[in-house]
Amino acid sequence: MKFTAEQIAGILEGSVDGNPEIEVSKLSKIEEGKQGSLTFLANPKYTSYIYKTKASIAIVNKDFQPEHKIDVTLIRVDDAYKSFSKLLEYYNLVKLNKTGIEEPVFVSENATYGDNIYLGAFAYLGNNVKIGDNVKIYPNVYIGDNCVIGDNCVIFQGAKIYSDSILGDTVYVHSGAIIGADGFGFAPNDSGEYSRIPQTGNVVIEDNVDVGAGTTIDRATLGSTIIRKGVKLDNQIQIAHNVEIGEHTAIAAQTGIAGSTKIGKNCLIGGQVGIVGHITIGDRVKIQAQSGIGRNLKDDETVQGSPALSYSDFNKSYVHFKNLPGLVQQINNLEKQKSNDK
Numbered sequence: 001m002k003f004t005a006e007q008i009a010g011i012l013e014g015s016v017d018g019n020p021e022i023e024v025s026k027l028s029k030i031e032e033g034k035q036g037s038l039t040f041l042a043n044p045k046y047t048s049y050i051y052k053t054k055a056s057i058a059i060v061n062k063d064f065q066p067e068h069k070i071d072v073t074l075i076r077v078d079d080a081y082k083s084f085s086k087l088l089e090y091y092n093l094v095k096l097n098k099t100g101i102e103e104p105v106f107v108s109e110n111a112t113y114g115d116n117i118y119l120g121a122f123a124y125l126g127n128n129v130k131i132g133d134n135v136k137i138y139p140n141v142y143i144g145d146n147c148v149i150g151d152n153c154v155i156f157q158g159a160k161i162y163s164d165s166i167l168g169d170t171v172y173v174h175s176g177a178i179i180g181a182d183g184f185g186f187a188p189n190d191s192g193e194y195s196r197i198p199q200t201g202n203v204v205i206e207d208n209v210d211v212g213a214g215t216t217i218d219r220a221t222l223g224s225t226i227i228r229k230g231v232k233l234d235n236q237i238q239i240a241h242n243v244e245i246g247e248h249t250a251i252a253a254q255t256g257i258a259g260s261t262k263i264g265k266n267c268l269i270g271g272q273v274g275i276v277g278h279i280t281i282g283d284r285v286k287i288q289a290q291s292g293i294g295r296n297l298k299d300d301e302t303v304q305g306s307p308a309l310s311y312s313d314f315n316k317s318y319v320h321f322k323n324l325p326g327l328v329q330q331i332n333n334l335e336k337q338k339s340n341d342k
Contacts, residue, residue, distance in 0.1 A: 001025060001094065005057050008038065009075045011090060012059070012083045018073030024056050027091065033058075033072075042081035059084050096154065098136055114151065126163065144180070150207070162219065168207035168229070176214040179203050183218040183225075183241025183259060197221065199241060206230075212237065212253070221259075234271070246283065264299070274306070286311075 006020040028037035030046055033055025040059035041050050050058060051068045062076045077083040098118040105123045113119075113131035120139035125131070129143055132151035137143070141155050144163035152170045155161070159173045162180030173179065185197035201220025205227045211217070212235035217225060220242045227233075230248040238256040239245070245257075246265035255269055258277030263269075267281065270289030275281070282299035292306030302311040 003038075005073050005075060008057065008059075008087065012075065012077050012087065014059070014075045014077035014083065015062075016073065016075055018057075020073075022056050022073050027088070028055055030055065030058065038087075040080045040084040042079075042084070059087070096136060102139070108145075120157065132169070138175075156213075162203075164202040164219070165205070166202065167205045168209070170208050171205055171211070172209075173211045174213040174215075174235070177211045178216045179205070179211070180219045181216060183221055185221055185241065201225065201242070203227070206247075209233070215239075218243075218259075228265075240277065252289070288314075 002023040002025045004020065005016045005018065005022050009016045024036055024038040026037045028034060028039050030039040030041055030049040030053050033039045033053035035054055035056055037055045038057045038059070039053060039055040041047065041064065050066065050072065051070055053072055055072055057075060058072045059075045059077060059080045061080050062078060064076070099116055101117070101119040102121040104121060105119050107125045108127045108129065110127060111125040111129040113135065114133035116134045117131065118136040120137060120141065122139050123137050123141045125143050126145040126147070128146045131149045132153070134152045135149060136154045138155060138157040140158045142160045143149070144161060144165070146164045147161055147166070149167045150169035150171065153167055153172070155173045156175045158175045160178045161173070165180040180203045182199040185199055186194040187197055189195050199219050199221050201223045203217050203219050204224045205211070206229040208229055209227050209231045211233050214235050215233050215237040217227065217239045218241045219225060223242060225239065225242055226244045228245060228247040231245050232250040234251060234253040236253050237251055240257060240259040242260040243257050245263045246267065248265060249263055249267040249269070251269040252271035254271050255273040257263070257275045260278045261275055261281070263281045264283035264285065266283055267285045267287070269287045270291070272290045273287050273293065275293040279293070279296050281293070281297045282301065284300050285297050286302040287293060287308070288304035288311065290306065291304050291308045293303070294307050297303065304311050304314040
């Protein structure tokens with residue numbers, strides 16, 4: 001898919017300085033630009049690359065004044081970084097703009113779907129599935145019985161959505177994600193073995209949620225595991241049964257959240273965080289990477305460490321921790337001196 005400098009300038013409401021008919025078909029970093037690619041210059045420390053890049057088109061700020069001869073066609077805009085981001089979004093929409101039903105797929109007789117749908121090869125839609133408009137379901141996706149998927153959702157290849165799951169509008173589920181698997185529910189019996197506890201609830205994901213590749217969200221034992229609107233989940237996150245995550249909370253990769261924990265709105269949770277079950281984390285909480293959370297957290301707390309301390313206490317304690325070898329040596333020297341004085 002190719003675009004001319006004139007077409008791109010039209011999308012970005014910019015002006016062309018150079019050849020308006022030159023075409024590009026890919027994007028690149030300015031230091032790695034090749035012929036036929038589009039790049040941008042926003043950070044002044046990369047200015048030197050504008051004079052040697054092989055890219056065909058570069059987006060720059062309107063006030064950029066070259067100090068040397070340049071070969072690249074410029075598109076001048078108010079804010080090069082924002083304009084390039086806008087173009088990335090537009091490019092992604094064009095790239096993902098698939099429609100139609102490939103073969104083979106399996107669609108249950110009583111499954112329904114809206115307009116402008118894309119169903120990739122080997123997709124499976126179970127009994128009583130309801131899918132909205134403008135939904136894209138990539139190859140090898142499994143959608144179990146009684147699932148509801150809203151408008152403008154994208155389910156990438158290989159994702160699995162178990163029965164009774166409910167997804168709102170504009171939900172993105174990336175490859176390998178599993179939504180609605182059984183929670184970790186087992187009880188020891190008299191013989192010392194574990195008996196399975198039936199997981200009869202479901203998963204509810206509200207609007208504008210992103211679920212990263214390989215992330216798992218378990219169904220509730222009873223009721224629902226709930227991901228509120230605007231939540232952003234990175235890759236390889238484990239969310240256990242009956243967890244609730246509040247609006248616009250963002251969680252980085254490899255975090256694990258145990259059952260029945262409630263997390264508030266607008267929280268930021270770093271990578272490899274472990275959170276125990278049956279606790280409540282307030283709104284706007286910040287949890288640093290690799291922290292272990294074993295207690296309730298109030299609104300606006302910032303914590304770090306395992307077990308987690310307040311961020312400031314952790315930093316103060318860490319200063320002493322780093323000095324421990326020296327302190328031990330001082331104690332040893334004092335004991336040696338005391339022994340010699342005898």
